[in-house]
Amino acid sequence: MSFSVVTLVKGRKKQLENMLESIKQSTIVPSEIVIVWMEEETRNARVEDEDLNIKQLYLEKGELPLAKARNLGFENTTHERVIFLDVDCICSPTLFEGLLNGLKDKTITSAYARYLPYIPLSGLYTQIEQDALSHPKRAQLDANTPLPHKKFWSLVFALRKDDFYVIGGFDEDFTGYGGEDTDFAERFNKQYFDFILIDDEVLHQYHFKYSPPLNYLEAIVENANLFYHKHGYFAMYSWLQEFCKRSYVTFDERKHNFKVVRLPHQLDIELALSTKPY
Structure with a gap:
């Protein structure tokens, strides 16, 4: 089952290494992983892993060019099925299998997330899953049935590459943080895409956040x-x-x-x- 994974990273090398370690424990391993670094290439902005087929790209302009970086990642995939995975995610072993099994035309699949109160030493899902906490709102969402498009999030999602271009990708007029994922959801909804959560999860590694941001x-x-x-x-x-x-x-x-x-x-x-x- 060939498929690509895309992820973005800026300064979170340890989280990226943990994510890659979790990917290697998966029941199916991606044919390629496209990493888009939102910074210049340095020793700290590069990873090596002989067990994975990794392609690394660099996007230096813009403080946090999320929309542009996601589009660049998708453009550089070589397989029809693509999974976007936030760099903070640690995958369950069956995550990829579930996301891809649920894919159909005009369908976007996603998964639940539970949240770790720390950055783990490794990405071994089975060693840390007991420490993760459910999000009080998203845990109540139903699995395996179409959900309102406004429940879409870009933390983890899968779709066919052709469908990504049908939607139009992410709008690069959104610069910096916020809004580009909700805009993506509005546009796929207007084209009658289904958004479905599978009954599987990622674990989200802790990072500093501000409320309000x-x-x-x-x-x-x-x-x-x-x-x-x-x-x-x-x-x-x-x-x-x-x-x-x-x-x-x-x-x-x-x-x-x-x-x-x-x-x-x-x-x-x-x-x-x-x-x-x-």
């Missing part, structure tokens, strides 16, 4: 305005409300968009650090 404030505001222009509603609205509440952002009634009026100080960002693993 003040570290991405400018990108979120810019991308939310773009999203409204395209789809008629604001993605990431709860974050926008919180930014307004804290007087970093205002809403321009005349232009019907959000505007940054002041930036958070580093201390403000640090105080928003979340202790939750999800």
Whole structure:
């Protein structure tokens, strides 16, 4: 069963190594793994593994060019079935098999995630799965039945490469963090794709996160305005409300968009650090 895996990474080499170790324990191993580094090539931005067929690409422009990096990864795959895997993921041994078995035309398959409160020493799923916590909202979603497209997330998903191009890939007008995955979901929904969760999982390795994500404030505001222009509603609205509440952002009634009026100080960002693993 030939298939490609695509992942993006910036500065998370240990998480990437753990992910690759988990992949080697899989019941089926990818024919190739395309790694898109969102940084320049250095000793720290490269991995070697003789047991896996790894292709490494570098995208240096842009602070966090997620949409462009995902498109670059997909463009450099050589197999019809493609799985996108976030670099923070550790795979269950049966994950790939389940994702691919559920693939049909105009179908996107995904999986549940549970969250580790630490970065593990290795990517051996069976040694760490007991420590992972379920997300209180996503754990309630039904498996093996079409779900609302707004439940799509880009953490882990599989689709046929031709279908990726039918959707149009990710919109590279979204720069930095936020909105590009919800835009992708809106566009596949308009073309009557099904979004289905399989009854399997990844384990998400811990990383620092902020609630609200003040570290991405400018990108979120810019991308939310773009999203409204395209789809008629604001993605990431709860974050926008919180930014307004804290007087970093205002809403321009005349232009019907959000505007940054002041930036958070580093201390403000640090105080928003979340202790939750999800």
